[in-house]
Amino acid sequence: MPVLAHDSVLHAEYQPPGAGGPVLVACDGTPVSSEALFNAGRLAMRAFGGPLQVLGVCEPTPGVATGMDVLPVPAGLDEERRAAMEEDVRRAIIVSSAGDSSWPVEVLLGSPSRLLATEARRRHASVIVMGIGRHNPLDRLFGTETTLATLRESRVPVLAVGPSFPTHPVHAVVGLDFSAASVQAARLAARLVAPNGRLTLVHVRPRFEHPSDDWQAWDADYGRTLPPLFDEVRAQLEPPDGVLVETVTVRGDPAASLLSLARQAQCDLIAVGTQRHGVLERMVVGSVATRVLRTARCGVLAVPSA
Known part of the structure; x- marks a missing residue:
């Protein structure tokens, strides 16, 4: 991401x-x-x-x-x-x-x-x-x-739900890479969360690390870009009254990190943006949205890129 x-x-x-x-x-x-x-x-x-x-x-x-x-x-x-x-x-x-x-x-x-x-x-x-x-x-x-x-x-956008999907979702986790589709996923998820619920915006940083000075400088610059980007996304949301909007940054694989966080938080919905990939790439690698949909035991909102 x-x-x-x-x-x-x-x-x-x-x-x-x-x-x-x-x-x-x-x-x-x-x-x-x-x-x-x-x-x-x-x-x-x-x-x-x-x-x-x-x-x-x-x-x-x-x-x-x-x-x-x-x-x-x-x-x-x-x-x-x-x-x-x-x-x-x-x-x-x-x-x-x-x-x-x-x-x-x-x-x-x-x-x-x-x-x-x-x-x-x-x-x-x-x-x-x-x-x-x-x-x-x-x-x-x-x-x-x-x-x-x-x-x-x-x-x-596709909202996929299982038999246990609640009438009023209380907690939604959004995978945010700051692409237009992921920002729109956050907007739509904010509307679906119940009043007094919780919306967690999650950005997954690259897990690769290197001891070189160049890497350390790049990684520090990367980290400094995140707070203003999160602030701009938060400003565009229109959640119901009382909804807590929080931001989380983790390192690792995007799909695995989102799924792990969602399981730990026992959330009702995972929202992600999707990107268009070729047939071969989908077969061999698969997108974050595909992996989330295959594995999630909560609802999934997937918003396609324009």
């Missing part, structure tokens, strides 16, 4: 696509986590001011190979599956105490991650709210985790 040039980041007017637009809640009708999902949707509505829309995506039935031919899918099967998912989604909304039967519901056929990202852009959504996904190794290996795949394609 290197410190970027002062004027190039904090003075930039950064607004994610669809700021102030509808809150898009991704739901497949599974009742397991619908309560937390809809509560998170309501939280986002209050925080960002947009109406709530529920979107389900039903993957088409793949054809079955039989020798040199492909056995066609029976006509109408996918439409029946799509209609069944729509019924499940509407039922999940009705039976959930956090649901509202007046919310508009639509279920589409296609690739979930691609359609969610596309629809969010088309609708000028302020945020996509969805389940945080599974964490088993096989799912990570083949990249089928819908939440992570959506995050990689989305140009809209």
Whole structure:
């Protein structure tokens, strides 16, 4: 998380696509986590001011190979599956105490991650709210985790929550590298924290150290840049009344440091900015946001770069 040039980041007017637009809640009708999902949707509505829309995506039935031919899918099967998912989604909304039967519901056929990202852009959504996904190794290996795949394609912030995500998050931890996306993540996280809650802005300094005079001088200069940068970020936040905003600087690996601090503090939400990387880099290294989403046991807010 290197410190970027002062004027190039904090003075930039950064607004994610669809700021102030509808809150898009991704739901497949599974009742397991619908309560937390809809509560998170309501939280986002209050925080960002947009109406709530529920979107389900039903993957088409793949054809079955039989020798040199492909056995066609029976006509109408996918439409029946799509209609069944729509019924499940509407039922999940009705039976959930956090649901509202007046919310508009639509279920589409296609690739979930691609359609969610596309629809969010088309609708000028302020945020996509969805389940945080599974964490088993096989799912990570083949990249089928819908939440992570959506995050990689989305140009809209993604709020990923698990079944235990609270109605009113009390403590949020923000990974801050002073990029425009990370500053925006701090702004959005500040709106999600409950009154009298806590917002911790965390900057992870390089863990490399060297005894040379040049390194010591550079490291000292680096440290002196941090307080004014933190102050400028704090000045841009609009947290609810009574929210404590604190700053923390640590050394180490950014993702591991954020996750460790979040576990120790038992926080409700980790917020990070995301950067665009090539396919090969994502496969071999992975971004901080990807690693946080794969490992976190709290909610994750990921804000993409413009």
